[in-house]
Amino acid sequence: MTPSARIQTAIEILDDILSGTPAEKALTGWARKSRFAGSKDRAAVRDHVFDALRRRASAALQGGSDDGRGIMLGVLAQDEADLERLFSGDGYGAAPMTEAEVAAVAAKVAEPVDLPDWIVPMLRTDLGTAFPENADALRQRAPVCLRVNLKKTTRDAAQLVLQDDGVTTAPMSQADTALQVLEGPRKVAVGQAYQTGLVELQDVSSQAAIAALPWSDGQRVLDYCAGGGGKLLAIAGRMEGAFFAHDANPDRMQDLPARAARAGVDVEIVAPDSISQHAPFDVVFCDVPCSGSGTWRRTPDAKWRFTAEMLDDLNAVQAQILQEASGLVAQGGMLVYATCSLLAAENGDQVDKFVQENPEWSVVHRQQKTLADGSDGFFFAQFTRV
Template sequence: MTPAARLSAAIGILDRILAGAPAEQALTNWGRASRYAGSGDRAAVRDLVFDALRCRRSFARLGGAETGRGLILGGLRAAGADVGALFCGEGHAPAPPAGPELAPQPPSALESLDCPDWLAPRLQGSLGADFAAVMQALRHRAPVFLRVNLARASVAAAIEALAAEGIVARPHPLAATALEVTEGARKIHGSAAYRDGLVELQDAASQAVVQALPLVAGARVLDYCAGGGGKTLAMAGGAGLTLFAHDADPRRMRDLPARAERAGVRVRLLSTADTRREAPFDLVLADAPCSGSGSWRRAPEGKWSLTPARLAALVATQAAILDETAALVRLGGHLGYATCSVLDEENDDQIHALLARRPGWERVSRLRLTPLDGGDGFFLSLLRRIG
């Protein structure tokens, strides 16, 4: 595909996304219908689509419309590209700009940060002086991180194994197990280091959350909102734990047994009823459903689909999960509450409310990370049951 043809493909995909289709589904459907597109074409189109979604407001303003065409045109202008050479109408290229596209308006302050208007006061209140810098960081692609499985290899050995397959990685300061991939990221899934369980894909901030937990050998640990099990496996790699995983939707954990086998660890999957029968636990981690505002670089759709009603529903769910998991912790045990959000109402406000509801708890520590620290935005509050 020519560069201009890739733009046309991205425009069509973005139009489907703007009409309500999930981004991954739209990309997959295009790929299946476009057998002529090679792996390089698919990767380039994917990058165009996600860059446009991260910068949806500013690109729409620069392109003259919030359409697939407007977003791609605005993205080219933001990059200083030669629009005339690519929007030329020849072959599979998009037609030349016309009408409002010829006289785009400069983005406003919030548009230039790609920040939804209704969320701006909440984000400003939560991030303070870092607001603009964090929002700028969320407009750009996230780094690729790996977690070294210390049960299989040392950090140095993992770096060496990756390098042998053309994947260049370096340690990252957020966590002792974190590697940032600087070259060859698209080779990871096909590498022996990945297949043999030496490394897993996991954000460095997510690894930092696990590193901050009191993982003592022999402890009974429950990952209550396990999802695909990234944090479950990260915990398993660091200590001799009796490890359990639960999720409100068990289907999210369907790949966890195979991943655990590849990593050489044991994890027992529990239903909600099982968690109550197996209680009490020494440590429960509740990585609660949230706005995902700390990870909008990776999932930019979430920035635009979040509404006040949806956020209120998430806050209510988080409070319920805190009450549910607090009841599963033994006296003297710990509860770790985590989100990949940068909003206070999902983070500190939830902890203050829990402590007001349950006086038999104390706060032990707090970890707050934003994309300015290198990884995703993450929050962890560690609580201890004292009564």
Template sequence: MTPGARVAAAITVLDQVLAGMPAEQALLRWSRGSRFAGSGDRARLRDLVFGALRQRDSLAALGGSLDGRGLMIGHARRHDMDIAALFSGEGHSPAPLTQAERDHVAPATLPDDLPDWIRPRWHASLGDQAGQVAALMADRAPVWLRVNPQRVHPDSAVDLLQSEDIPTRRADDLPTALQVTGNERAVARSALYRDGGIELQDLSPQLACAALPLRADDRVLDYCAGGGGKTLALAAREPKARYEAHDALPARMGDLPERAERAGVPVRILRKPEGSYDLVVADVPCSGTGTWRRTPDAKWRLTQDQLVRLTEVQAQILDQVAPMVRPGGHLAYMTCSLLDDENDDQVHGFLSRHPGFALVQDRSWTPIDAGDGFYLAVMARRS
């Protein structure tokens, strides 16, 4: 595909997303209807679409309209591209710019690419960092790997990945975390990935898992396990503990047994947890504001009513798991949110309802100091 044809395809997909279709679904629909497109074309199209959604409002201001065409004109202007060549009307390229599009003058100050209703919460939660974090959310997220030390030493992992032309760098404060600095799409084809030596996992949840209290004889429950990434991270750190995973939608854990076997750690899948645990991890459903670089269309779909319902679900989950923590044990509350509504406020509400728990530590990560936005609170149940 020519650059102009990819821009035309992006316009089509973006119009569908702006009309309410999830981005992944719109990209899949285009791919199924465009068998001529190779893997490279699909990857470049995905980058165009996701990049435009991360910077939706500022690109619309540059392009003159909040639609697929306006976003792609804004994209071309932001990156000083040859607009006449991209919008030539030749072949499969979009039609040439109209006189109004050529004459459009962008405002002196561009929008910050945040939904209007969330901006006050964003600034209240992030304080002086609000603007910097919003700007970082407009860029593509880095790719991080978690090395499984039960399979390979981190130093060897770096060398093995380099031998497959996948360069990495070690995280400063976590030896088992590697950032992929090139050829990211080759990771899933690498021998180290197939053999369970590495897993794709953002740096922030890796740091959160590394901060949890964990001993060899602990019984651990991952209550909202999803794909089981945190279960596997903890098991790689302390393989002698006993790990159990549960999710309200068991289908989300469908790949976990295979991943656990590949990683060389036993994990028991539960439909209904019973008994008491030394550590309960509750990575609850949340707004995902910390992951907007990865799912940028979610930023524009989130509503105030949805946020309120999510906070209600979070409180219910915390109340459900509290009795599962044995006296002297710990409850780890996690979100991939940057908002106080889901983080500090939620923890303070739980502690007021459950005076038998005490806050041991809480920590937030943002794209400034880690990867995705992430929150951790560890609470101990008094003996």
């Protein structure tokens, strides 16, 4: 595909997304219908689409319209791309710009915050002086981070294997297990280091949270909202113990057995109707469903779909999970509440409410990471019974 054809394809996919199709579904659907597109074409189109979604509001203003073409024009104008070459109309490429589009692109516009209007005041309050830096970071591509599996190797040794795989990395200071991929990110999943369980994909914020908690050999650990199990496997890399995974939707855990086997960890999957039979646990870790606002640069489609009503619903679910999970913790055990959110309503407010309603619990430690810390947004709180 020519560069212009890639742009036209991205425009069509964006229009599909704007009509209501989830981004991943739209991209997958196009890839399945377009066998002629090589891996570099698919990667380039995906990058175009995600860049456009990250900067959707400002790009629509710069491009003169809020459809796929206008947004794509705006993004490329912001990046100072050669618009005449990319909108040449040659072959399957994007049609040449109209006079109105040329004028819109040439105009000086004040770039709006690339976030839903309703959430901006809330984030300004919650983030304070850190809001501008976080808002700007959400417009950028996220770094690719790896977690070294300490059960199998060291960070230095993992780097050497990754180098042989064609993946160049650098240690990250936020966690002793963290590596940032500098070159070859698409080679990670097919490389020896990943295939043999030496490394996993995981943002540094999650790794830092796990590293900050007190782990002891012999503990029975339950990941209450396990999903793919990344947090549980990170915990298992730091200690010897018994590991259990639970999720209200067991289908979310379908990849966990294979991931655990690759990592060299025994994980017992616990069905929702039998979890009380396995209790109590020394540690219950709750990475609860949330807005994902701290990860919106990775899933930019999600921020435009998120609503105030969805936040209210999530708050109710979060409070219920925290209450239920607290009943599974052994006396003297540890309860952990975590989100990948930047919103106080999902973080500190939930923690304060839980302690007020359950005075037998106290907060030992809480921590909020934002994109200004060089990571995704992440919050966690550690509780113990008074």
